[in-house]
Amino acid sequence: MFHMMRRMCALIVAGAASVSFGLVAQSTAVADEGDSGTTPMYRLYNRNSGEHFYTANADERDYLLDQHWRDEGIGWVAPKHSDTPVYRLYNPNAGDHHYTVGAKERDHLVRQGWNYEGIGWYSDDSERVPLYRQYNPNAIAGAHNYTTSSDESDMLVSRGWHDEGIGWYAVAKGQAQQPVTMDKDGSYASIEGYMRLDGTGTGYHTKIDISDNRGAVVSFGIQYEKDIHLVSPRLASNTAFLVENVMSHSDVPGPEGKEYLYLDAAPLREDVKVRLSWYRDNTIRVYVNDLEVVRTRTRLASPFIFSTEGSVARNGDSIDAGIHGVRIKVGRDASSYGTMGEWNDRNDYFGLDAIISKYGQKVDQAGPYATHGGHVQGADFVFRGTSDIPGVDAKGQPWTWDTSFETIEPNTGEIGHPLSAIANIAQYRVDEEDDE
Known part of the structure; x- marks a missing residue:
């Protein structure tokens, strides 16, 4: 047990460094120049906290990968700009992020002690692909999940998550991480x-x-x-x-x-x-x-x-x-x-x-x-x-x-x-x- 505890403590320290990233970094909805006006939204997963994290910023993605987050590919494709921003917030107590198109929800969370981190990306005003939002009432971190997959949404709801409807819209669905030899x-x-x-x-x-x-x-x-x-x-x-x-x-x-x-x-x-x-x-x-x-x-x-x-x-x-x-x-x-x-x-x-x-x-x-x-x-x-x-x-x-x-x-x-x-x-x- 001494052997196991020593190794597991080393793991916990490594994970703790990664979830605090939201305190010091701001995500902006950026993409490579010369694309078609859209940006891929990278999806990452923290094994220690259970949080799924989403960003349009490739540098931020790479930083988190170096901090042992798992690459889950592209969650969806967002427009570079629209009339509907998606706001990003961070809870410094739980180490959790939240995303919303609602200015009232944003302001309420700020009053509750969340840090507002700006516009993360934009929703598609043409409403081509819905992003479904689910809530886990038992989780401290990673309490919300966002996905274009109705199957993923239904699976989580069947396991006790709450269906919170559509969070925002994407231009297109993404793609899970692809195998590489x-x-x-x-x-x-x-x-x-x-x-x-x-x-x-x-x-x-x-x-x-x-x-x-x-x-x-x-x-x-x-x-x-x-x-x-x-x-x-x-x-x-x-x-x-x-x-x-x-x-x-x-x-x-x-x-x-x-x-x-x-x-x-x-x-x-x-x-x-x-x-x-x-x-x-x-x-x-x-x-x-x-x-x-x-x-x-x-x-x-x-x-x-x-x-x-x-x-x-x-x-x-x-x-x-x-x-x-x-x-x-x-x-x-x-x-x-x-x-x-x-x-x-x-x-x-x-x-x-x-x-x-x-x-x-x-x-x-x-x-x-x-x-x-x-x-x-x-x-x-x-x-x-x-x-x-x-x-x-x-x-x-x-x-x-x-x-x-x-x-x-x-x-x-x-x-x-x-x-x-x-x-x-x-x-x-x-x-x-x-x-x-």
Whole structure:
């Protein structure tokens, strides 16, 4: 529970920074020059507060994406101007936004302590596409939802939301976020595969990693941990998609230099396509089934090491997991394209075992998928074993996947090892110079 609370507190802090954005930023109904007089309305979602947020401002959208909001695509298309403005307000106590065409409603909310943030966008005076408004009487933040979808509106009403009619009008309906493959995601470095998690005990985890030789590592995967739901009720199954962003202190217990993002509920014993992509602006974007689910800032620097990994939480916990069809993309030119050598699956610690169950394909063609003779692309991995890490730490607590670095690993006789089994491979390099 100590392990879980420490990680969940890191998540809560990260989310709190994002919902306060309305205090310092004003949205204006702007669009790219040269369009047809309309502007896309971006729709985003905050997992921590439950708020859906809407903006015409691409810079504001990008800021919130960097603060771990989820991209939900384009909610609708609005006119650049009309005779009917939509007013935007912010509740500094609940961290919630509200939108209305009613000047009286706007003024009433201001008297109640809401901050008026100006005109967010405009309603279509031709009333082509209605925006339905629903209200959740049980919510503190995210109490209102706005959608062009009558099906979404009906679904929410069936779950206890109040139907508040039409909020305003759009020129056209929007489009949900569209899937993008690794080939087209614009990243410098990516690792992807189809992940399945199973195990027994208090916690188990399988993930894909990108790391560097400076101690930074980012991983993404599926984690089960007993009693996560006590900290986050939305994770009732105790299984979640988890990003671990280690910027420093990688071999030291505690949250310093680390960011843990528990995202959405994840399945056990089912294959899920996952991807971790690094961009040259030093952001990581995470994808599930080719849809971006979160992005965050990192301290990674090439050259990189790519890994697949299975781990467990405590002594006696077991894992039976796999990642298949693993592909890697990396590099910008001939000095940094692709990977070198073969996968190394000999990083097995505390009773766990990483196994290459199927070698991948060689790619001789120059480019970011090149393997330089190695059987890399499309490899399959399994992770099995029961952890053997008896004893307690200096505080009298059993060793965990957070503290295992401090105890002696029985096979190597060394300290500094994770409670994991890992298969990894390095980025190809002509020399030791960084190509950034």
